[in-house]
Amino acid sequence: MKQILILAAAAMVVAAGAQPSNDGVAITSKYPGALIAAQSNYTGFGDNFSELNTLWGFRTLSTLYLGVAGNLEGNFNNLHIYIDSIPGGGNPFFLNQGCLNCSVVGMSGVVWDSGFTPDYVLSISHGGGVYYVDLIDITTDTSCYQGEGYTDSFSGLLFGGSDCATSGLLVAFNNTNSMGITSDSNNLGDPFTCSTGFDIQIPISAIAATGPIKAAALITGGANLGDLCGSNSLPLGTYVSNQMLPAMNSGNPGSHYNNLAWSHCPDALGGANGIEFTQATGDQCADVVWLGDVNGDWCVDDADLAIVLENFGTDDEQADVNGDGIVDDTDLAIVLSSFGVGC
Ligand SMILES: [Ca+2]
Ligand SMILES: [Ca+2]
Ligand SMILES: [Ca+2]
Ligand SMILES: [Ca+2]
Structure with a gap:
C-alpha cells in the first residue's frame, strides 16, 4: 500500500512542487501551508494606501518564496523585508552606506527580538507606479540595486538593475487592494480578504542560507539622518509605521500600536534611544516554512x-x-x- x-x-x-506564480495576485491561496503572520493592528499609514495584511513564505533548496498581501503608497514609502538566513548578523545592526538606502540605514541601532539577527534586507520603494528594489547585505554593509518594476503589470521582472543584481530575483507588485484591514482601531476588518500585493522570489545563493530562515516585513516612510531627536542627540532615523508582520501586537490583538515614529528617538515603544521591538507584544520575526x-x-x-x-x-x-x-x-x-x- x-x-x-x-x-x-x-x-x-x-504539480505539487510547482512554484507560485510571480504576479502579485491570489496571494492568500498560492502559498498553501506557508502562512507566517496575519495583521492584527490597524494601519496608521492609510487604509488601502499602506497596509500589511498577511505574510507567507517558504524555502526550497534553491529559492526563498515570499508573499506579502497589502498596499504600499506611491509617495516613496518603503517595504522592508528583514531576512535572518545565517548565524550571526545584526541585532542591532549598523549600516554606514550613506543615503543609498536611507530608510534601511536609518534602522541602524534598532533592537530586534531575541534570536532575530537579520543578515539581509530586501527594500522596495514605491514612487507613483514604479517600484525600486535593493538587496542590502548587512554583514558587508553593501547594497545592490536589483532594478525597477511597474505596479499592476503582473510581472515580477525587474529592469535596469546594477551589474551586481541577482539573476532570478523577482518582485511583482499589484497595488489594487481595497479590502483587508482598515485604519480604524475599533474595527480592524479581515486581513485575509486582501489577496493582492507582493510576490517575491530570492535565490537562496543570494542570502547564503544554509538552514532555517526567519523574516519580518515592515512599512516605513522616509528617513531623516540630518536633524536630531533632541533629548538623545541622535539623528531622527527612519519614520516607522505600525504596519509590521508579524504584527506589533501579536499575542495581544486587543491592544493597538500607533506609528512608532522616528526610529532613533525616545519613547517610540519605551526605549530611550529609539525602537526596541523587545518592548512590543509578541515576536516581530517568524520562521519561514520549510515545506515537507x-x-x-x-x-x-x-x-x-x-x-x-x-x-x-x-x-x-x-x-x-x-x-x-x-x-x-x-x-x-x-x-x-x-x-x-x-x-
Ligand atoms: Ca492536505
Ligand atoms: Ca543572522
Ligand atoms: Ca484595507
Ligand atoms: Ca523533518
Whole structure:
C-alpha cells in the first residue's frame, strides 16, 4: 500500500512542487501551508494606501518564496523585508552606506527580538507606479540595486538593475487592494480578504542560507539622518509605521500600536534611544516554512514521510502539510518533492 501511494504521489510531484506564480495576485491561496503572520493592528499609514495584511513564505533548496498581501503608497514609502538566513548578523545592526538606502540605514541601532539577527534586507520603494528594489547585505554593509518594476503589470521582472543584481530575483507588485484591514482601531476588518500585493522570489545563493530562515516585513516612510531627536542627540532615523508582520501586537490583538515614529528617538515603544521591538507584544520575526518538514527538525526525510503515511486520510494537523484539512496525496507529494532538503 505504501509503495502504491508513493508511486502515485511521485507522479504528482511536478504539480505539487510547482512554484507560485510571480504576479502579485491570489496571494492568500498560492502559498498553501506557508502562512507566517496575519495583521492584527490597524494601519496608521492609510487604509488601502499602506497596509500589511498577511505574510507567507517558504524555502526550497534553491529559492526563498515570499508573499506579502497589502498596499504600499506611491509617495516613496518603503517595504522592508528583514531576512535572518545565517548565524550571526545584526541585532542591532549598523549600516554606514550613506543615503543609498536611507530608510534601511536609518534602522541602524534598532533592537530586534531575541534570536532575530537579520543578515539581509530586501527594500522596495514605491514612487507613483514604479517600484525600486535593493538587496542590502548587512554583514558587508553593501547594497545592490536589483532594478525597477511597474505596479499592476503582473510581472515580477525587474529592469535596469546594477551589474551586481541577482539573476532570478523577482518582485511583482499589484497595488489594487481595497479590502483587508482598515485604519480604524475599533474595527480592524479581515486581513485575509486582501489577496493582492507582493510576490517575491530570492535565490537562496543570494542570502547564503544554509538552514532555517526567519523574516519580518515592515512599512516605513522616509528617513531623516540630518536633524536630531533632541533629548538623545541622535539623528531622527527612519519614520516607522505600525504596519509590521508579524504584527506589533501579536499575542495581544486587543491592544493597538500607533506609528512608532522616528526610529532613533525616545519613547517610540519605551526605549530611550529609539525602537526596541523587545518592548512590543509578541515576536516581530517568524520562521519561514520549510515545506515537507512535518516534524520540524529542518530536514525532510523518511520520518516526515512516515508521519504523512500514518495519518493518511485523516485531518491530522501536523501531517496536513498544505493545511487544506485532509492528509492526502497532495501532502505526500510535497514531502517527496522536498525529500532530502536540509538533511
Ligand atoms: Ca543572522
Ligand atoms: Ca484595507
Ligand atoms: Ca523533518
Ligand atoms: Ca492536505
